[in-house]
Amino acid sequence: MIGEIRKKRLIEAMVDAGLDGLVLYGNAWQNDYLRYAADFGILEGEGLAVVTKDGDVTLYLDDELEGERASVECPEVKTVVADNLIETVSDVIGRLGNSRIAAGPKRHLPYGLAARRGDLRFEDATALVDRLLMVKTADELAAIRGAARLADEGYAIFRNAAAVGKKDYELIAEIESFFRNEGVDDNFMIIGVGGPEVRGMAPPLGKVLKPGDLVTTELTPCVNGYYVQICRTLVIGEPNEAQRKVFGIYNDALEAGLAVVKPGVTAADIARAENDIFRAHGLGDYVTSEYTRVRGHGLGLFPDTKPHILEDVNTVIEEGMSLIVHPNTYNPEIGYFVHGDSLIVRADGPEILTKTPRKLFSVDAKRAAA
Amino acid sequence: MRHGLILWREDELSTADVKARQARLQAAIAAAGLDGVLIYTNHVRSAGVTWVSGFTPYWSDGLVLVLREGMPIFLTALSKRVGEWVKSVAPTFEVAHSPFPGKLAGERLAKVGAKRLGVVELDRMPGGVVDEIVSVLPLELSDATELFTGVRSQLDRAELNLVRMTDDIAREAFRAGDVTSKFAGDFTGPVERAVRLAGAEECYMAVAPDLSKDRRFIRSGKAELGRTFAVRLSIAYNGVWVRRIETFSAVSEIGARLSSVSAALDRASPAQPADGSISAFYLPDGAKLIDWHLEAPHGTRPLKIVADAETRLAVPVPYGILTTAFVLDDETIVASRPVGVGEKVLREAAE
Known part of the structure; x- marks a missing residue:
């Protein structure tokens, strides 16, 4: 159903742009373009979806096991498994003749496809598809709300599992197990454990939780293809004064960013509102790229979709977008700290999706790993 | 991810x-x-x-x-x-x-x-x-x-040892699954937990929820499990990828037979060469082979099908994962095991 709605939008956008065909690439890391057209959550190998203006969508995969799965999970889409993916799709495109074909995302488009196209060249489909990915339909937003509920429940599991003596990857095992039980097929998650020496989050390194540690995480469960994120930080034991003070700054920054969100502002406006709080506390250096990547980002069929919330990104925020605002960055006193909530942009401002309280959680230092 | x-x-x-x-x-x-x-x-x-x-x-x-x-x-x-x-x-x-x-x-x-x-x-x-x-x-x-x-494609003792270790993780993790689970996610959740507690880098799970109807694997945790079902566990550990498929049943008599077949496969599979041949592969007495394929690392792909009933192995592979589907006593069984990782191969790799 949701796949059909997306396909209809895609075809309309193609017709509006005067395109005859679209070629969309995807893999499990960045699958949003492919999934928009073909509604398949690819896991292994690579895929290309070929869409014609008549509404035909064919999914080309290079992995037989994935082809088998696609035949069950998205039976309405014609799927072709091709060991030589590039040659097969090039032949298909060749048969479309001297027509206007666009492809995307531009950065990932395989070299062999473009090389075989020669002088005809693909037009860049990136902007066309990005707009569809960013501004969502009511059905897409409903799917996002469903994912948000699981992000909150996942964080509760995370909080309850944290204990002195537990290893970081053991915490992640609890979360992933919970998500599989709940039918959540995918989750993007990184973690940080420790104090001022921790400069960011990464996959677990085998660190053992100990009293005084900050435990940061961003959880990003995927439900029906849609990702929603939550960022929170907890302390093992009672938070100290510095940790409480820093939490206050990040919470103010998050709330300042959220307060700005409404149709018509830019991504830069949101980032500036967050960063101004840090600058007011003499922490302006820590909102630069040396210490942080983005101040939030879009959410949808990719966990880090456009727009990136940065002071130099002037994308206009529109009703129907879904975002996370997260003023995550390094703090020299206490280490890397994260705090963020997902939202949907409505006409009157943000609809906050994640309901986990905005507080500095603490875990009883006497709670020991089983 | x-x-x-x-x-x-x-x-x-x-x-x-x-x-x-x-x-x-x-x-x-x-x-x-x-x-x-x-x-x-x-x-x-x-x-x-x-x-x-x-x-x-x-x-x-x-x-x-x-x-x-x-x-x-x-x-x-x-x-x-x-x-x-x-x-x-x-x-x-x-x-x-x-x-x-x-x-x-x-x-x-x-x-x-x-x-x-x-x-x-x-x-x-x-x-x-x-x-x-x-x-x-x-x-x-x-x-x-x-x-x-x-x-x-050259033999590499460290890699072969890691394949065996990773397969051990998979075998042990399957013990955490409850065969009486109603839904696929109820079975896969505890298995994935066990895999990750063992220090795996990644874990993908897929289920053929009712083998009496369909042998195809899907990712949906909401699928209801039938009388016999198969679970495909794909694990990355220290850069090595292994798949293991096991077939289960909540019916104790069938379940016992499936366990016995699984144990026999574990004994026989490592010594099977990863050369794209199936003729010498262990099959239980009375079993009728339906299908098979061999996967191996290939280029940038951790695992890719490199041989099956129609396609011969084109180039040597460092190790393989052999998947077979067969019928035994009217039950469809699907199984995957690493091949080409037996003691003899390990000795050759060390030399």
């Missing part, structure tokens, strides 16, 4: 092991008259770079440039902050940062006066990366997949 334990484990895959691989590749580069080889990686096309460096990215992508001499260079758009993490989990290459890693590769190649560059899976390389490279210097680009596959 990959979010399990990622560590440099010197006792399992040593710096010397990886340097020996790099030296073999460099010798092949020189013998082919190339100035270097470029290998792309992201977390699904990770196998080439993982083999040559021990590193797998959890996010974004990168390139490894192997020149005729010296340490390979990991070129990435990831930040220097993330670069520190990369160095901590892979001390086997230099890490170089640029928003345009292809351009940086071009600059490094220009520095050594390179004229001929081999690219593993050239057709699949992101086009923007190739454009960046050739914008810096004119190069003759060629596909180096065959060259790489030839070097990659």
Whole structure:
């Protein structure tokens, strides 16, 4: 159903742009373009979806096991498994003749496809598809709300599992197990454990939780293809004064960013509102790229979709977008700290999706790993 | 996406092991008259770079440039902050940062006066990366997949040991599954938990929920389980990928028979050669083979089907995962096991 709605939008956008065909690439890391057209959550190998203006969508995969799965999970889409993916799709495109074909995302488009196209060249489909990915339909937003509920429940599991003596990857095992039980097929998650020496989050390194540690995480469960994120930080034991003070700054920054969100502002406006709080506390250096990547980002069929919330990104925020605002960055006193909530942009401002309280959680230092 | 334990484990895959691989590749580069080889990686096309460096990215992508001499260079758009993490989990290459890693590769190649560059899976390389490279210097680009596959196919004791360890993790993890579960997710949740507690980097699970109706595997945790069902567990551990498929039943009599078949497969499979043959493979008495395929690491793919009933194995592989489907006592059984990892093969690899 949701796949059909997306396909209809895609075809309309193609017709509006005067395109005859679209070629969309995807893999499990960045699958949003492919999934928009073909509604398949690819896991292994690579895929290309070929869409014609008549509404035909064919999914080309290079992995037989994935082809088998696609035949069950998205039976309405014609799927072709091709060991030589590039040659097969090039032949298909060749048969479309001297027509206007666009492809995307531009950065990932395989070299062999473009090389075989020669002088005809693909037009860049990136902007066309990005707009569809960013501004969502009511059905897409409903799917996002469903994912948000699981992000909150996942964080509760995370909080309850944290204990002195537990290893970081053991915490992640609890979360992933919970998500599989709940039918959540995918989750993007990184973690940080420790104090001022921790400069960011990464996959677990085998660190053992100990009293005084900050435990940061961003959880990003995927439900029906849609990702929603939550960022929170907890302390093992009672938070100290510095940790409480820093939490206050990040919470103010998050709330300042959220307060700005409404149709018509830019991504830069949101980032500036967050960063101004840090600058007011003499922490302006820590909102630069040396210490942080983005101040939030879009959410949808990719966990880090456009727009990136940065002071130099002037994308206009529109009703129907879904975002996370997260003023995550390094703090020299206490280490890397994260705090963020997902939202949907409505006409009157943000609809906050994640309901986990905005507080500095603490875990009883006497709670020991089983 | 990959979010399990990622560590440099010197006792399992040593710096010397990886340097020996790099030296073999460099010798092949020189013998082919190339100035270097470029290998792309992201977390699904990770196998080439993982083999040559021990590193797998959890996010974004990168390139490894192997020149005729010296340490390979990991070129990435990831930040220097993330670069520190990369160095901590892979001390086997230099890490170089640029928003345009292809351009940086071009600059490094220009520095050594390179004229001929081999690219593993050239057709699949992101086009923007190739454009960046050739914008810096004119190069003759060629596909180096065959060259790489030839070097990659050589037996490697560290890798074979890791395959056995990873399969052990899979076998043990299956014990956590409750065969009386109503839904697929109820079974797979505890199994995945066990896999991750054992320190795996990644875990994918798929289920054929009712083998009496369909042998195809899906990812839906909401699927209701039938009288017999199969679960495919794909695990990455220290850069090595293994699949294990087991068939289960909540009916105790059938379940006992399935356990017995599984145990027999465990005894027989490691010694089966990974040569694309099926004739000598163990099948229980009275079983009728329906289908089979062999998977192996190939190029940048951790596992890819390299042989089946219609397709012969085209090039040697370092190890394989053999999947069989057969009927026994009117029950369909699907099973996957590593092959080509027996004691004899390990001894040969050590020599």
